[in-house]
Amino acid sequence: MKRKITLKxxxxxxxxxxxxxxxxxxxxxxxxxxxxxxxQAFARLYNYRPNNIAISLKNKRTKNIGVIIxxxxxxxxxxxxRGIEKYxxxxxxxxxxxxxxxxxxxxxINMEMLANGSIDGFxxxxxxxxxxxxxYNHLKQVTDQGIPLVLFDRVTxxxxxxxxxxxxxxxxxxxVKKMIQHGRxxxxxxxxxxxxxxxxxxxxxxxxxxxxxxxxxxxxxxxVLPHMYDxxxxxxxxxxxxxxxxxxxxxxxxxxxxxxxxxxxxxxxPEDVAVIGFTDGILSRLASPSLTSVAQHGELMGETAxxxxxxxxxxxxxxxxxxxxxxxxxxxxxxxxxxxxST
Numbered sequence: 116m117k118r119k120i121t122l123k124x125x126x127x128x129x130x131x132x133x134x135x136x137x138x139x140x141x142x143x144x145x146x147x148x149x150x151x152x153x154x155q156a157f158a159r160l161y162n163y164r165p166n167n168i169a170i171s172l173k174n175k176r177t178k179n180i181g182v183i184i185x186x187x188x189x190x191x192x193x194x195x196x197r198g199i200e201k202y203x204x205x206x207x208x209x210x211x212x213x214x215x216x217x218x219x220x221x222x223x224i225n226m227e228m229l230a231n232g233s234i235d236g237f238x239x240x241x242x243x244x245x246x247x248x249x250x251y252n253h254l255k256q257v258t259d260q261g262i263p264l265v266l267f268d269r270v271t272x273x274x275x276x277x278x279x280x281x282x283x284x285x286x287x288x289x290x291v292k293k294m295i296q297h298g299r300x301x302x303x304x305x306x307x308x309x310x311x312x313x314x315x316x317x318x319x320x321x322x323x324x325x326x327x328x329x330x331x332x333x334x335x336x337x338x339v340l341p342h343m344y345d346x347x348x349x350x351x352x353x354x355x356x357x358x359x360x361x362x363x364x365x366x367x368x369x370x371x372x373x374x375x376x377x378x379x380x381x382x383x384x385p386e387d388v389a390v391i392g393f394t395d396g397i398l399s400r401l402a403s404p405s406l407t408s409v410a411q412h413g414e415l416m417g418e419t420a421x422x423x424x425x426x427x428x429x430x431x432x433x434x435x436x437x438x439x440x441x442x443x444x445x446x447x448x449x450x451x452x453x454x455x456x457s458t
Contacts, residue, residue: 120161121259129157180424181229182212183222183239185269189366190396191413192240195267198417199238206425208235219244223253236263236424238417241271246310249273263427267420268411269312277423278442279416283313286409286447287320290363290391293449295328297456299361299389303336305350305369314365317393321363340369351376360388367394371402374454390454393447404453412445419443 122140126133131150139146139154140163146154157163180203184192200210211234215222222242229237237257245251246269254274258264267279294302304321307314318337325332338353340346350369354376364370370392374384382388384404392399395408423441451457 120158120163122261123259125154125157125161125163129154176428177233177235178207179209179211179234180421181226181234181237181239182210183215183225183229183237184212185215185217185240185242187214189368189394190398191268191366191394191411194396194413195240195417195420198414198419199421200417201414202418202421203425206421208421208425215239215242215244217243219248219250226253226257230257230260230262234262235428236265238265238267238420238424240267241269243311246271246312247308249310263424265420265424265427267416271312275438275440277420277427277440279420279423279445280313280442281411281416281445281447283316283447284320284323286393286449287317287363288324289320290409290449291321291324292328294361294363294389294391294455295324295330297389300330301333301336301357301359301361302330303338303353303357303359303362305338305340305353305362305364305373307340307365317363317365347372351379354380362388362390364390364392367392367396367398367406367408370406370408370454371398374402374404374406385453385455389456391449395450399450399452402454407452407455408450410448410450412447416445419445 122133122136125136129136131154135146135150136154139151140158142151180199182196182199184196187193196212203210211229213225213229215225219242222245226237251271251273254264258274258276264274264276265279266274266276270278270280291302302325304318306318322332336357336359338350340349350372354373362373364373370390374390377384377388384390391407391409393409393411395410399406399408423443
């Protein structure tokens with residue numbers, strides 16, 4: 116049985132552009148007779164069939180955008196969605212949202228459900244399950260069909276598409292540097308497993324700050340929390356065993372939980388231990404004391420992702436011979452509150 120091929124496959128094999136293949140298969144007079152015959156013969160040999168989804172998207176826009184986010188618990192993802200919806204609605208697009216619930220299987224199911232002609236493109240952050248498996252075939256199949264995709268926050272270099280991220284490593288570096296400048300020397304890091312690309316980048320910034328300020332790297336001060344596995348007890352035990360004067364957490368849930376564990380042990384925040392977390396959501400503002408945060412500017416990230424997608428949709432994605440993909444970097448900022456030293 117011959118393998119299923121795409122326009123991109125034919126273009127690659129015959130060393131022509133995707134646009135040339137598309138026009139040749141439509142018997143366009145713009146393409147020379149020899150080239151048309153060569154392309155059409157190759158398509159027949161491999162039993163090529165036009166992708167109805169891609170054709171539908173090109174000829175009849177649905178004005179719908181599919182958004183897949185890992186969960187709705189983290190304030191960050193809700194702010195990103197708000198930004199997406201705000202920009203998309205302003206351009207006349209509706210937004211259909213799905214939750215992958217950090218599951219690879221649910222992410223695949225959601226994409227298959229939406230990629231049936233009901234949407235013009237996708238915006239998504241990868242689930243924990245997808246990043247763990249490192250299986251991105253469902254994303255590549257969508258882009259091969261001519262459906263534009265924008266990844267945000269949790270991204271991968273394995274998929275050619277537009278992306279929106281923050282300067283994770285630099286933001287973590289600046290957070291740790293701030294604590295060092297206030298005399299903190301034993302700074303802990305609470306992070307998630309390495310398959311989360313954002314956590315990996317934030318850890319890089321943490322280590323860089325320690326090295327540049329000649330502080331020893333002590334792996335006993337780094338806690339890697341397994342995703343959704345008894346995180347509460349593990350982090351509580353960690354703080355009982357280490358002697359620290361500051362902690363950087365890769366999200367605000369870790370940070371607020373850390374403050375509670377430290378306070379239960381009689382530690383004062385920030386007098387005894389300073390705490391900084393990523394996100395700057397509702398929990399950060401309502402915590403006691405309020406949490407100094409690395410603001411990820413989720414709404415701006417959402418607006419940027421929506422702009423990239425709408426631009427890609429309206430630029431006739433299918434006819435771009437060699438799409439030039441962009442990675443937009445949103446610069447994070449530190450919002451100072453009561454959990455760190457003032458000034």
